[in-house]
Amino acid sequence: MIAQGAIPVIPRGVRLHRDAVRDRWVLLAPEKTIALDEIGHAILSRIDGRTDFTTLIDRLAEDYAAPREQIAPDVSGFIAALAERRILEVA
């Protein structure tokens, strides 16, 4: 689980991109294109390099009217998997 106060960061060289041809959002990274579903986009579009993990979960819980304890493990897993591939950083 990502630590409560840890701050997820989208590093330089990684960016969200609207793939108009395929009508979807993607995350563009060095030699990688990751197609995002609605949840993935919801998480990444709220990562601004200042918001810590706890606040990120609060916002997602509020915006999607979902219980914190239910979404926290999923969001943590999503961020951790991208961090392992050096696509996200956790400061």
Added chain:
Amino acid sequence: MSRIPPPMAMLAELTHRCPLACPYCSNPLELEAQERELSTEDWARVFAEAAELGVLQLHLSGGEPATRRDLTDLVRAARAAGLYTNLITSGIGLTRRRLEELDAAGLDHVQLSLQGMDAELADRIGGYKGGFARKMQVAGWIGEIGFPLTLNAVLHRQNLHQLPRALEMAQEMGARRIEVAIVQFYGWAMKNRAALMPTREQAREAEALVAEAREALKGKLVIDFVPADYHGDYPKRCMNGWGSVGLNVAPDGSVLPCHAARTIPHLDFWSVRDRSLREIWYDNPAFNAYRGDDWMKEPCRSCERKAIDLGGCRCQALAIAGDPAAADPVCVKSPAHGKMRAMAEAFNAEGARAELTYRRYA
């Protein structure tokens, strides 16, 4: 045939000019003259067409792309088109000032090639004295400016022992990724198969070392690995499928499904000088020649692995088995597999005595 998906990635071979003389160069034997290269305006149009077609990632390559004086303008045009822009370079020809201009133009990522992991070997393999020192200087500037960095190293009989050092260098330079490719034999590199082909033991050692390093460096350094073709049992999923994910534009504007496709003589490749990228991607018979699996022969056609490797590499099937629609002879099921294995053994036996034949842009 099922619906053709739009391409995801484009490799723009801006030029064949290159200051290095790497014996494993995979560019064709006949290089394009500078006069035949696409202009800045041509490339800008091609980038815009690519983005409109669905390309998301652009790789600027060559030759050495830094030999193009308009490199910064090309990067600006690519970013204006909305493409993720990656520069694949040896570093030679880049100054700090030029890198700052590329930064301002929006370059997303740099991929820096290593010929060897120390000056003596790197300069000998690259055939360029002082190249390694210059590269280290460029790597320093890349780090200072803050470009995300991937290192790539082509490994072969003469430098495979330096793989552990390559992994250290990647970490020292702050690279997020390293691509380690055991040399593949296309184009000029075919002349150097004896001098460069690793032994079977070397190839296995490298695989084990990479597997270990991946575990140890998890979350720190991502390692992409291309194993040795000639010592394999099953072929690579070449280009992720012919005309499926990516396309190459050669310096003269010819559009190819892969780097080596021009070795297949019966295919006619169209040029962006005459047609739009969209027309070429969807309608050029050369792109449709090996799409899907209708073209497959036995043993591929009825093989349970055909969805995994898609029959391997068409160019290698032609080069070794004499038929571009045959199974890639890397495959143990290919009738030409024995021939390929025998070739590998013969090259290995000759290897210690073989001289490097350098590739020079004249």
